[in-house]
Amino acid sequence: MAGAKEIRTKIKSIKSTQKITRAMQMVAASKMRKAQDRMLAARPYAEKIRTVISHLAHAYTEYRPPALSDRPVTKRVGYIVISTDRGLCGGLNTNMFKATVQSMREWQAQGVESVMCTVGGKASVFFRRLGIKILAQTTHLGDAPHFEDLVGSVKVMFDQFAAGEIDRIYLVHNVFVNTMTQKPSVEVLLPITARVEKVDAPHRWDYLYEPDATVLLDTLLIRYVESLVYQGLVENVACEMASRMIAMKSATDNAGTIISELQLVYNKARQAAITQELSEIVAGAAAV
Amino acid sequence: MAMTLHVDIVSAEKQIFSGTAEMVSATGELGELGILPRHSQMLTRLRPGQVRVKLLHGEEQVFYVSGGLLEVQPHVVTVLADTAERAADLDEAAALEAKRRAEDTMRNKVDEISYARAQAELVEAMAQLQAIEKLRRMRR
Numbered sequence: 031m032a033g034a035k036e037i038r039t040k041i042k043s044i045k046s047t048q049k050i051t052r053a054m055q056m057v058a059a060s061k062m063r064k065a066q067d068r069m070l071a072a073r074p075y076a077e078k079i080r081t082v083i084s085h086l087a088h089a090y091t092e093y094r095p096p097a098l099s100d101r102p103v104t105k106r107v108g109y110i111v112i113s114t115d116r117g118l119c120g121g122l123n124t125n126m127f128k129a130t131v132q133s134m135r136e137w138q139a140q141g142v143e144s145v146m147c148t149v150g151g152k153a154s155v156f157f158r159r160l161g162i163k164i165l166a167q168t169t170h171l172g173d174a175p176h177f178e179d180l181v182g183s184v185k186v187m188f189d190q191f192a193a194g195e196i197d198r199i200y201l202v203h204n205v206f207v208n209t210m211t212q213k214p215s216v217e218v219l220l221p222i223t224a225r226v227e228k229v230d231a232p233h234r235w236d237y238l239y240e241p242d243a244t245v246l247l248d249t250l251l252i253r254y255v256e257s258l259v260y261q262g263l264v265e266n267v268a269c270e271m272a273s274r275m276i277a278m279k280s281a282t283d284n285a286g287t288i289i290s291e292l293q294l295v296y297n298k299a300r301q302a303a304i305t306q307e308l309s310e311i312v313a314g315a316a317a318v
Numbered sequence: 319m320a321m322t323l324h325v326d327i328v329s330a331e332k333q334i335f336s337g338t339a340e341m342v343s344a345t346g347e348l349g350e351l352g353i354l355p356r357h358s359q360m361l362t363r364l365r366p367g368q369v370r371v372k373l374l375h376g377e378e379q380v381f382y383v384s385g386g387l388l389e390v391q392p393h394v395v396t397v398l399a400d401t402a403e404r405a406a407d408l409d410e411a412a413a414l415e416a417k418r419r420a421e422d423t424m425r426n427k428v429d430e431i432s433y434a435r436a437q438a439e440l441v442e443a444m445a446q447l448q449a450i451e452k453l454r455r456m457r458r
Contacts, residue, residue, distance in 0.1 A: 074333035078326055078396050082361075082389045089359070177330040240348045240362035249363060250387055253398060260330055 037296040048285035055278035062271035093243040108196040112203040113153035114270040120277035126214035203262035204269035212269040321355045327397040341372040360390040366442040382449045
């Protein structure tokens with residue numbers, strides 16, 4: 031019964047794998063719910079700051095920050111890529127990297143260099159292997175990322191943009207469509223013009239600034255950028271959990287299929303062994 | 319439009335307050351601000367401290383912010399707080415601890431950077447304690 035025993039061990043090992051994937055599926059499901067809540071909680075801030083920015087775009091400000099004016103892309107574009115820290119989440123990261131690389135190729139064809147800021151371990155590993163210049167990176171943000179964790183990386187990119195080293199900054203992350211679908215998105219983060227809808231202002235007005243327009247507007251814009259990146263990050267966590275849940279669910283299902291197939295093979299092998307033994311006994315009895 | 323303000327207080331991680339009010343006072347970078355309806359458009363940075371919102375029927379709500387931005391439109395006030403919590407939720411022990419730590423660092427006066435950081439922490443801790451004290455008095 032050697033064959034049967036081997037199959038039995040195999041079934042046992044697949045069963046324990048299935049247990050693990052099922053546990054991961056359930057953990058991901060509960061974390062996804064929390065991540066979605068966090069995603070919703072981050073929304074008011076982003077909305078409010080967008081309102082303020084669109085007020086600002088209509089105001090007749092004494093100082094026009096570079097982030098608000100469009101300029102031709104000549105030298106370099108920057109990408110802020112938000113990926114997951116851990117794997118086992120289906121094609122989530124791969125799809126996003128593909129979208130990024132495609133966008134980078136388009137710029138490369140025009141002779142524009144790409145630089146990058148990565149958030150999450152997977153992105154920094156992938157793009158380092160591709161030989162892309164990484165200006166800043168943040169990893170190990172966990173499932174409940176904090177706003178403060180991003181401040182450093184965003185500032186690096188923002189300063190490069192303000193200094194004119196980078197002409198455009200893209201934010202790359204996954205968009206949570208629903209539990210089954212996550213889409214990679216590559217959108218322009220800076221300059222901001224692309225994002226603010228125009229409303230015709232009835233008259234020209236400007237803010238009173240305390241203390242000083244330059245400082246304030248820069249603070250406001252960097253907060254705005256941070257909040258967009260933070261939102262992208264929180265959304266990406268929700269995507270990660272959803273994607274992992276789906277991946278683990280299909281792994282669990284596949285394990286189940288394999289187990290039932292193996293069970294059939296095992297039953298056959300066992301039956302064959304019994305039949306053989308029986309016929310041996312019968313043959314032995316007949317010979318006596 | 320009636321003589322009221324719509325007030326929104328949000329931090330990056332959650333919404334803290336949204337509603338109608340008569341008056342808002344906050345600590346701006348250049349001093350205490352009292353904002354009534356029809357205030358002209360203004361943008362300012364906030365210091366660590368309280369934001370007090372006077373609701374329509376005279377009730378007052380106190381929030382603690384540790385910095386942020388304040389935008390004023392004639393009938394809308396938006397506080398973009400760096401971190402803001404209900405003053406009631408503040409952990410007094412943590413504030414005291416932070417203050418003690420900051421004071422310790424200041425006494426041992428190391429390099430300039432950590433001195434500046436300690437001073438900032440001290441200001442923040444004192445503002446938190448003030449908010450708590452005020453809240454206590456209101457309850458009584």
